[in-house]
Amino acid sequence: DFKMAASVKHRQKKVDSPQVSPDDPDQKAKYSLLPSSSSLVFNKWVFILFLLGLATRFFNLSHPYGILFDERYFVRFAMCYVTREYFFDIHPPLAKLILSFVGHIGVGLGYQITNVDFDYQDGMYILLRGVCALFSASLVPIIYICGRLQNLSHFASLFAAWLTLCDNLLVIEGRSILTEPILLFFDFLSLCFSFALVRQKPFSRTWFVLTVATGLALGCAMSTKLTSLGMFFTVGFHQAFHLMKRYGPRLWKSLQEPRSGTPAQSKTQRLGTKLLIDGAIRSGIMFGMIVLVMYTCWAVHFSTLSYYGMGVQSMSNPFKSHFLKFRTYDQINSTSHCFLAEHVKDYMGMTFPPDAFKAPYGLSDAIGEVDQLTYKD
Numbered sequence: 229d230f231k232m233a234a235s236v237k238h239r240q241k242k243v244d245s246p247q248v249s250p251d252d253p254d255q256k257a258k259y260s261l262l263p264s265s266s267s268l269v270f271n272k273w274v275f276i277l278f279l280l281g282l283a284t285r286f287f288n289l290s291h292p293y294g295i296l297f298d299e300r301y302f303v304r305f306a307m308c309y310v311t312r313e314y315f316f317d318i319h320p321p322l323a324k325l326i327l328s329f330v331g332h333i334g335v336g337l338g339y340q341i342t343n344v345d346f347d348y349q350d351g352m353y354i355l356l357r358g359v360c361a362l363f364s365a366s367l368v369p370i371i372y373i374c375g376r377l378q379n380l381s382h383f384a385s386l387f388a389a390w391l392t393l394c395d396n397l398l399v400i401e402g403r404s405i406l407t408e409p410i411l412l413f414f415d416f417l418s419l420c421f422s423f424a425l426v427r428q429k430p431f432s433r434t435w436f437v438l439t440v441a442t443g444l445a446l447g448c449a450m451s452t453k454l455t456s457l458g459m460f461f462t463v464g465f466h467q468a469f470h471l472m473k474r475y476g477p478r479l480w481k482s483l484q485e486p487r488s489g490t491p492a493q494s495k496t497q498r499l500g501t502k503l504l505i506d507g508a509i510r511s512g513i514m515f516g517m518i519v520l521v522m523y524t525c526w527a528v529h530f531s532t533l534s535y536y537g538m539g540v541q542s543m544s545n546p547f548k549s550h551f552l553k554f555r556t557y558d559q560i561n562s563t564s565h566c567f568l569a570e571h572v573k574d575y576m577g578m579t580f581p582p583d584a585f586k587a588p589y590g591l592s593d594a595i596g597e598v599d600q601l602t603y604k605d
Contacts, residue, residue: 273382274369277389281365284393285402289357293348299405303356306331306405313537314552320522321529322451323407330355356405364402364409368393370416377423411452415459418445422463426470430506439510443517450518451525460518467510475503 301317302324308315309328317324334352371392375385392398401408421442428435446463449456482496536552543552 273372273386277369277372277386277393278365280393281368282361284399285361285365286358289361289403290354295348296404297406299353302327302405302407303353306356308537309532310335311535311537312532313535314533314540315537316540316543319407319453320451320525322448322521322525323410323453325525325528326410327356327359327405330359353405357403360405360409361402363413364398367398367402367409367413367416370413370420374416374420374423377420377427407452411449411456414445414449414452415456418442418449418459418463419466421445422466426467430474431509436513439513440517443514444521446514447518447521451522463514464511468507471503471507471510475499475506479503 305315305317305324306327309325310331331352334355368389372385372389375388376382380388398412421438425435425438425442428438442463446456446460449459479496479499482499534552540552
């Protein structure tokens with residue numbers, strides 16, 4: 229009886245298993261023998277690598293206590309969103325908006341907006357460094373998932389993640405208040421979604437979700453730094469290559485068939501139409517998500533920064549008159565270091581040190597101290 233039951237169960241399993249056609253790439257993608265995307269995400273190694281990334285990025289995060297590299301600029305930019313004082317930067321605002329969100333939390337916890345020209349005065353900088361460390365730690369498991377989605381072995385993907393975990397430059401950047409950790413996170417997240425997308429059957433529910441997710445991740449990357457335009461072309465090339473790999477052989481085979489009958493021509497037309505529709509929907513959804521994310525980030529940026537601040541000298545007069553407004557002297561926070569007094573002195577009768585406007589963005593190294601301002605007699 230036991231042998232008979234096992235034999236019946238084996239035959240049922242054999243009948244119920246899907247038959248994968250070697251000429252049908254849709255069936256190959258649907259019934260791939262490789263691990264599914266969900267099983268790769270909810271994997272013990274993903275969580276282990278994430279915990280190791282947290283350990284390497286958050287260990288002794290308060291060191292060094294002073295300014296490190298370009299931290300002075302990004303701390304100022306983040307605090308400008310808190311004080312709503314305008315600043316100018318060559319890159320899109322998403323990373324600085326993320327830092328400013330944590331800055332608002334820090335202000336709510338009682339931290340002050342202090343001078344960041346030399347040393348940090350309180351724990352605000354640890355919160356801001358923690359944001360970048362979190363993004364940098366999340367990059368490690370993403371590299372592992374990308375390798376597995378590219379059909380690499382477990383050990384090869386683990387080795388790639390280990391290199392990312394122990395890379396000295398990535399660790400230093402991940403422990404600093406910089407935009408690079410956020411940029412790399414969204415760049416490789418979009419690449420990870422693109423790898424997962426090509427494993428799905430076109431026009432399925434998962435296919436649409438991953439297409440939207442790829443566009444959103446690309447939009448976040450391009451809203452962090454314009455250098456991520458390279459990742460935009462990388463994902464585009466990857467999707468185009470996959471389309472030709474999926475439809476190209478069948479389309480070429482149908483073109484080689486004799487043209488005497490109508491079925492060959494109709495098959496070619498169907499494949500060509502399917503190729504164009506698939507490519508148009510993919511590119512349309514991704515491009516629409518990119519535009520949506522970038523427009524939203526810039527809208528939040530300009531609606532938040534409504535007062536005169538750093539960099540307004542590079543803006544046109546119509547822009548300044550339409551978007552910006554002045555604050556009175558009593559409204560200036562004595563701890564704010566984003567306020568650009570150059571555009572207020574003619575209206576408020578103030579004088580400044582002779583070297584007050586020689587530094588980048590029209591600010592001196594000490595212009596943040598409002599007590600340097602004196603009134604004319």
